[in-house]
Amino acid sequence: MDPDRRPRLTPAIADVRRAVRAALPADGLILVALSGGPDSLALAAATAFEAPRAGVKAGAVIVDHGLQQGSADVAAAAAQQARLLGLAPVLVRTVTVGTGGGPESAARDARYAALAAVADELDAAAVLLGHTLDDQAETVLLGLARGSGATSLQGMPAEAGLYHRPLLGIRRSMTEQFCVDSELEVWNDPQNDDEAFTRVRVRHAVLPVLEAELGPGIAEALARTAGQLREDADALDHFAEEMAEDFAEIVEAGIALPVKALAAQPPALRQRLIRFVVASEFHLSLSRAQTLEISRLVTDWHGQKSLDVPGVKVERRGGRIVFHATGVGELTGHDPILEH
Numbered sequence: 276m277d278p279d280r281r282p283r284l285t286p287a288i289a290d291v292r293r294a295v296r297a298a299l300p301a302d303g304l305i306l307v308a309l310s311g312g313p314d315s316l317a318l319a320a321a322t323a324f325e326a327p328r329a330g331v332k333a334g335a336v337i338v339d340h341g342l343q344q345g346s347a348d349v350a351a352a353a354a355q356q357a358r359l360l361g362l363a364p365v366l367v368r369t370v371t372v373g374t375g376g377g378p379e380s381a382a383r384d385a386r387y388a389a390l391a392a393v394a395d396e397l398d399a400a401a402v403l404l405g406h407t408l409d410d411q412a413e414t415v416l417l418g419l420a421r422g423s424g425a426t427s428l429q430g431m432p433a434e435a436g437l438y439h440r441p442l443l444g445i446r447r448s449m450t451e452q453f454c455v456d457s458e459l460e461v462w463n464d465p466q467n468d469d470e471a472f473t474r475v476r477v478r479h480a481v482l483p484v485l486e487a488e489l490g491p492g493i494a495e496a497l498a499r500t501a502g503q504l505r506e507d508a509d510a511l512d513h514f515a516e517e518m519a520e521d522f523a524e525i526v527e528a529g530i531a532l533p534v535k536a537l538a539a540q541p542p543a544l545r546q547r548l549i550r551f552v553v554a555s556e557f558h559l560s561l562s563r564a565q566t567l568e569i570s571r572l573v574t575d576w577h578g579q580k581s582l583d584v585p586g587v588k589v590e591r592r593g594g595r596i597v598f599h600a601t602g603v604g605e606l607t608g609h610d611p612i613l614e615h
């Protein structure tokens with residue numbers, strides 16, 4: 276975009292700016308996580324416009340995953356765009372992507388670690404991510420296809436800790452139109468067209484069919500479902516936390532829950548209670564399978580041996596389920612907030 280030329284206010288520009296305006300924190304530095312793709316570029320441009328008007332300082336962080344040829348050039352070009360938009364400071368962080376949990380998840384883990392590190396260094400109040408309503412709808416469909424429960428189907432939160440997603444109510448077609456209207460040159464990630472990824476097939480093949488067959492509002496409907504499930508899941512989490520406070524007992528080198536209390540709960544609460552106790556006591560995130568296995572010590576007791584999940588040993592003893600740290604802890608499940 277010619278920096279001296281102001282884009283005219285089109286409906287797409289107005290919509291994206293409005294969404295960003297509503298999500299800006301009151302003060303402090305905010306950082307836009309910029310890939311150079313249409314979603315985060317529209318987010319960056321709208322933030323560059325809105326932040327100074329709200330008295331907020333806005334910069335950008337570009338993560339170079341180093342996975343594709345020319346990734347450093349892509350990152351440098353995105354950084355240059357951010358500077359031209361008026362964002363400051365603009366930082367590029369190069370990360371080393373591991374292999375744990377598959378390539379997409381490893382890249383995501385490295386990206387969030389880099390974003391959190393920069394936010395910490397700069398004492399930023401928030402990191403803005405460019406996820407859109409389409410991303411949310413895709414997440415719900417992917418979760419349905421996997422048979423996920425409410426925790427996954429609630430999709431991404433608009434706000435969780437450091438991370439804000441101002442565009443969760445905006446269609447991707449809007450962010451693309453924003454970039455066209457603003458004459459911003461977008462980077463098209465080749466991975467977004469790689470049909471080897473299930474998410475790409477959902478985006479290009481599944482959602483369009485659903486929209487054609489069930490009506491154009493299907494993406495919005497899926498996102499609404501996510502929002503409703505989030506409310507339900509929040510309520511259950513709240514009850515589980517209250518119960519943990521009532522029932523959990525500190526025992527030698529660990530924590531225990533009474534079998535009787537666990538057995539009296541419906542599965543959704545029992546599983547949350549187990550997950551919550553392990554998360555708060557050992558800072559470990561249990562996977563669904565691990566949670567169900569522990570739950571069977573209550574519901575299907577036939578004298579099983581103790582269970583070892585990485586970091587925690589779990590056994591049924593004297594009318595209690597006892598959790599002990601084993602000192603080899605690692606995050607086993609995934610944080611649903613950062614699964615995207």
Ligand SMILES: Nc1ncnc2c1ncn2[C@@H]1O[C@H](COP(=O)(O)OP(=O)(O)OP(=O)(O)O)[C@@H](O)[C@H]1O
Nearest residue numbers: 308309310312313314315316336337338404405406
């Ligand atoms: N390399 C990166 N550097 C910084 N932030 C990133 C990077 N990749 C992704 N993000 C952030 O995470 C969000 C979601 O990433 P994802 O790869 O799902 O992007 P997307 O939906 O294709 O969006 P975009 O059009 O912004 O690339 C992006 O909108 C952006 O805010």
